[in-house]
Amino acid sequence: MQHDKPNIFMRIIKGGIGSALLTMGLLFIVITVDDKQFLQNVVVRIIGVSSIFIGTHLLHKQFHPYSYKKPGTPK
Known part of the structure:
Protein backbone atom coordinates (compact mmCIF):
# COMPACT_ATOMS: atom_id res chain seq x y z
CA MET A 1 0.00 0.00 0.00
CA GLN A 2 1.53 3.27 -1.10
CA HIS A 3 0.83 6.62 0.45
CA ASP A 4 0.12 9.55 -1.85
CA LYS A 5 1.56 12.14 0.52
CA PRO A 6 5.23 11.92 1.46
CA ASN A 7 6.20 11.69 5.09
CA ILE A 8 6.28 15.16 6.70
CA PHE A 9 9.63 14.43 8.33
CA MET A 10 11.23 13.62 4.97
CA ARG A 11 9.70 16.75 3.43
CA ILE A 12 11.28 18.88 6.15
CA ILE A 13 14.65 17.14 5.71
CA LYS A 14 14.60 17.57 1.93
CA GLY A 15 13.50 21.19 2.26
CA GLY A 16 16.39 21.85 4.66
CA ILE A 17 18.86 20.19 2.32
CA GLY A 18 17.52 22.22 -0.60
CA SER A 19 17.84 25.46 1.35
CA ALA A 20 21.35 24.56 2.46
CA LEU A 21 22.36 23.77 -1.12
CA LEU A 22 21.03 27.12 -2.30
CA THR A 23 22.95 28.96 0.41
CA MET A 24 26.17 27.03 -0.13
CA GLY A 25 25.85 27.50 -3.89
CA LEU A 26 25.68 31.25 -3.49
CA LEU A 27 28.68 31.18 -1.17
CA PHE A 28 30.67 29.06 -3.64
CA ILE A 29 29.95 31.53 -6.43
CA VAL A 30 31.02 34.53 -4.36
CA ILE A 46 30.72 25.27 -11.26
CA ILE A 47 30.11 23.48 -7.95
CA GLY A 48 28.20 26.54 -6.73
CA VAL A 49 25.95 26.77 -9.78
CA SER A 50 25.21 23.03 -9.79
CA SER A 51 24.34 23.07 -6.09
CA ILE A 52 21.96 25.99 -6.71
CA PHE A 53 20.20 24.00 -9.45
CA ILE A 54 19.97 20.88 -7.27
CA GLY A 55 18.71 22.91 -4.29
CA THR A 56 16.10 24.68 -6.40
CA HIS A 57 14.93 21.36 -7.80
CA LEU A 58 14.60 19.84 -4.32
CA LEU A 59 12.65 22.82 -3.00
CA HIS A 60 10.37 22.96 -6.04
CA LYS A 61 9.65 19.26 -5.65
CA GLN A 62 8.64 19.85 -2.02
CA PHE A 63 6.15 22.61 -2.83
CA HIS A 64 4.77 21.12 -6.07
CA PRO A 65 5.01 17.32 -5.70
CA TYR A 66 2.21 16.54 -8.15
CA SER A 67 3.89 18.32 -11.05
CA TYR A 68 6.46 15.51 -11.09
CA LYS A 69 3.94 12.71 -11.67
CA LYS A 70 4.31 10.90 -14.96
CA PRO A 71 1.30 10.97 -17.31
CA GLY A 72 -0.99 7.99 -16.87
CA THR A 73 -0.16 7.38 -13.20
CA PRO A 74 -2.87 7.93 -10.60
CA LYS A 75 -2.57 11.02 -8.42
Missing part, protein backbone atom coordinates in the same frame (compact mmCIF):
# COMPACT_ATOMS: atom_id res chain seq x y z
CA ILE A 31 34.22 32.93 -2.99
CA THR A 32 37.36 33.43 -5.02
CA VAL A 33 40.35 31.39 -3.94
CA ASP A 34 43.12 33.49 -5.47
CA ASP A 35 43.30 35.51 -8.65
CA LYS A 36 46.23 33.43 -9.89
CA GLN A 37 44.38 30.11 -9.51
CA PHE A 38 41.92 30.50 -12.38
CA LEU A 39 41.05 26.81 -12.78
CA GLN A 40 40.27 26.37 -9.10
CA ASN A 41 38.00 29.43 -9.17
CA VAL A 42 36.14 28.02 -12.18
CA VAL A 43 35.67 24.64 -10.47
CA VAL A 44 34.36 26.30 -7.29
CA ARG A 45 31.87 28.35 -9.34
